[in-house]
Amino acid sequence: MNDKPETAARPDAGSAIKPSETTEEGSSPSTTTGSFASEASPAGPSLFDRVLGLFRHRNGTSLREEIAGALAETASDAESFSPGERAMLNNILRLREVRVEDVMVPRADIEAVEITTKLGDLLGLFEQSGHSRMPVYSETLDDPRGMVHIRDVLAHITKVARVRKGRTTRKTAVATVLDLAQVDLACTIGDLNLIRPVLFVPPSMLASDLMGRMQTTRTQMALVIDEYGGTDGLVSLEDIVEMVVGDIEDEHDDDEPMITQAGEGVFIVDGKAEIDDVAKMIGEDFAAGEHGEYVDTIGGMIFNTLGRVPARGEVVQAIPGFEFHVLDADPRRVKRVRIVETLKGERRRRAARTEQA
Structure with a gap:
């Protein structure tokens, strides 16, 4: 190819x-x-x-x-x-103007594998994460060794398991079957020589410069290293492209509901959820007002209220009678919000005090 x-x-x-x-x-x-x-x-x-x-x-x-x-x-x-x-x-x-630190996945959210991980366990980690690439480290993330690609893993398994049958001639193809029993799932990543190099970049590097380096080196993953040599985060080529075109989702991304009710007057909402859809779910009390003239999503409404992207854990009063608790956000966008109807919350608190009395 x-x-x-x-x-x-x-x-x-x-x-x-x-x-x-x-x-x-x-x-x-x-x-x-x-x-x-x-x-x-x-x-x-x-x-x-x-x-x-x-x-x-x-x-x-x-x-x-x-x-x-x-x-x-x-x-x-x-x-x-x-x-x-x-x-x-x-x-x-x-x-x-965008720096690497603005688009990187923070250290706490990095899904990586230890170099002594066995092949069988690695397959399970790929299945759980849904990623095609994962960083490889030794003992801690501050000692990165590279990355492992699911394509290399499958190529190794196929090569080891291939069994040739029949006589080979110039005019006939070799009949092959796979005997997976020949694959040693106890071998570690380090023993199998499956580790590919990654780029190491500072957080202050321009995202556009990193994209150029990725294209030149044909490497789609970079680890962000701080001034002390520790791992701060991870950036993929997809993260940079999404800065321009928006979120890119493939057939393996989880199709989670945009809006779920977590209790009476409490809703967990994706930042990309449409304001109109949220209003239909919550009821007529959820009136977007002038926000609906400028933005379409819940994340956009919160940004429009503050004039900036909120931090994780911040509480925003975007609509009277409702609190917006930011559950997940990065420097670019609001990812997940808990919407609490304050009137119903006050009723619950009053009922609880009455029961205690």
Whole structure:
């Protein structure tokens, strides 16, 4: 399998607007691009067309200023950016300001394996975590040795278990079966030589620079090391990409309910849950008010109230009569919230005091 990116097949925005290139009729590239966009997108220009248009009439201003100015406009016509497009472009502009420490998985949340872990136990850990890669350490996370990939584990098992049957000739393929009894599940990760290298980076490194290093070295995992040599966190290429496009979920991610009721007037809510869906679950007392004009999710509502991403454990009063307890959050977003209806909570406390009396 060739893992190298096929860059030759990808369109290059710069090559599409070279001034030296002309059409057969002598028209400029900008005219050709515009006519093509109008024919291919009769409903309106695409996001690519609109961003490409910013390359044309710069008038001495930087491309960053042009895009930032376009995003700041509040035009509501067909050529304005959609909310999703605005969010993605804003994230791209912010990417050069984001540090590794802003996107890393904190040390406490790292799922890793010890180098003396047996092969059988390793398979169970991969099954439980749902990850395809896990860091490997010796004794503590402050002594990292690299990472182990589930693909390498399966390749080792297949190689050891393969049994060839029949005579081999140039014209006939070798018939193979797998005898898993030949696989020694008691062997450790270190003995099997399955450990791949990882990158070691400081928390102050720019996320965009780390992404470049990952592409160059073809390594998708980095451990964040503090000034004393200890492990602070972990960053994957997916974490950086999610800064631009949002959460990326695959078929192995847990499909947990967005809203669950944990008791009378108590709800556990995912930060990505829609405000309207939460209101339907809780009832008419849950009135978003002006928040509904600016944001769509519970996480967005809390951010809109504070003007920042809250810390884990923080309590926010975003809607009268309700408390929002932040159960899980990182520097980028609110992940999980406990919503408590304060009126019902007060009734429960009064009832408890009455019973005690």
